Amino acid sequence: MGSKVPIKLPVIDFSQLKTNDPNNHSIWESIKTDVYKAFQDYGCFEASSVVSIDLQESVNDALKELFDLPEETKLKNTSEIAFHGYVRSPKVPLYESMGIGNPFIPEYVDEFTDLMWPHDNPKFRESIKTYSKKLRELDEIVKKMVFESLDLEKYFGEQMKATSYLLKVMKYRAPEPNESDIGLHTHTDTNIMTILHQDEIGGLEVQLKNDEWIPIKVAPNSLIVVAGETFNVWLNGRLHVPFHRVVMSGNVARYSLGFFSVQRSSSLVKSFYEMVDEEHPLLYKPFDYAEFLKFFYKEGGIQSKFALKNYCGVEN
Ligand SMILES: O=C(O)CCC(=O)C(=O)O
Numbered sequence: 238m239g240s241k242v243p244i245k246l247p248v249i250d251f252s253q254l255k256t257n258d259p260n261n262h263s264i265w266e267s268i269k270t271d272v273y274k275a276f277q278d279y280g281c282f283e284a285s286s287v288v289s290i291d292l293q294e295s296v297n298d299a300l301k302e303l304f305d306l307p308e309e310t311k312l313k314n315t316s317e318i319a320f321h322g323y324v325r326s327p328k329v330p331l332y333e334s335m336g337i338g339n340p341f342i343p344e345y346v347d348e349f350t351d352l353m354w355p356h357d358n359p360k361f362r363e364s365i366k367t368y369s370k371k372l373r374e375l376d377e378i379v380k381k382m383v384f385e386s387l388d389l390e391k392y393f394g395e396q397m398k399a400t401s402y403l404l405k406v407m408k409y410r411a412p413e414p415n416e417s418d419i420g421l422h423t424h425t426d427t428n429i430m431t432i433l434h435q436d437e438i439g440g441l442e443v444q445l446k447n448d449e450w451i452p453i454k455v456a457p458n459s460l461i462v463v464a465g466e467t468f469n470v471w472l473n474g475r476l477h478v479p480f481h482r483v484v485m486s487g488n489v490a491r492y493s494l495g496f497f498s499v500q501r502s503s504s505l506v507k508s509f510y511e512m513v514d515e516e517h518p519l520l521y522k523p524f525d526y527a528e529f530l531k532f533f534y535k536e537g538g539i540q541s542k543f544a545l546k547n548y549c550g551v552e553n
């Protein structure tokens with residue numbers, strides 16, 4: 238009886254891409270193949286060497302400092318937009334989060350830092366700015382590769398313009414002995430794409446196509462890139478959008494962050510014309526993302542694992 242080898246997500250090293258390298262084109266093409274395949278097979282992959290260990294450590298420290306602030310300070314971060322303010326909910330008692338919209342715009346990080354630390358916190362300010370810029374670059378590279386893989390380059394510019402971003406930082410406290418260990422319930426991300434980072438505590442789990450759940454353990458400065466439902470609607474179902482969840486163990490708090498790209502409501506989310514044919518019949522009717530979110534949060538959509546299908550799925 239052989240012992241089972243634990244399944245790992247594909248690891249893709251983006252540090253090989255250097256703009257002034259003459260081999261850049263072939264490197265780009267080879268990474269592009271890996272990215273598209275990983276999205277089809279797993280819906281996610283480990284992106285290594287996008288940020289340095291030092292930068293990642295500064296960001297990890299920054300998160301701890303932020304969540305250590307008194308509750309009344311954290312509550313000052315309010316917003317009408319989902320997940321941009323300070324979030325706590327009895328449905329996810331271990332979880333708390335805060336968000337910064339479009340964090341690669343330096344003024345937005347300045348505003349957030351001023352609100353949390355009226356006497357300043359230069360380390361937080363600078364590390365979040367540099368980090369967000371790097372994540373924004375990775376977001377663009379990955380999407381460009383997927384668009385190219387399907388000959389959809391002509392849509393790339395307009396889709397990027399119609400995108401807004403959220404950097405969500407999260408803390409999960411350790412459960413009490415009589416509490417559930419679920420940090421975040423099973424879900425798919427309904428936005429375009431998410432870049433996640435978790436600290437050394439771990440706890441993120443992803444469901445594979447064969448329904449098996451695997452724990453995600455990646456290098457300390459690796460990121461996990463996850464395909465979201467909006468991306469999959471654009472491509473009319475060509476990606477796997479993975480269910481994932483956070484399960485806590487031990488008695489130490491866990492910190493993570495997510496860089497979410499979201500389609501703005503200036504245009505409808507819809508499958509590209511070229512993605513629909515006899516072999517690939519239309520799966521989703523065009524919809525407005527903000528309207529979908531209203532359904533998701535207010536009409537109980539969040540309780541359903543298949544909220545988007547229920548909202549705008551086409552019966553084939
Ligand atoms: O905390 C994590 O690692 C995962 C967070 C997540 O999946 C989400 O916010 O959608």
Ligand SMILES: [Fe+2]
Nearest residue numbers: 424425426481
């Ligand atoms: Fe998620």
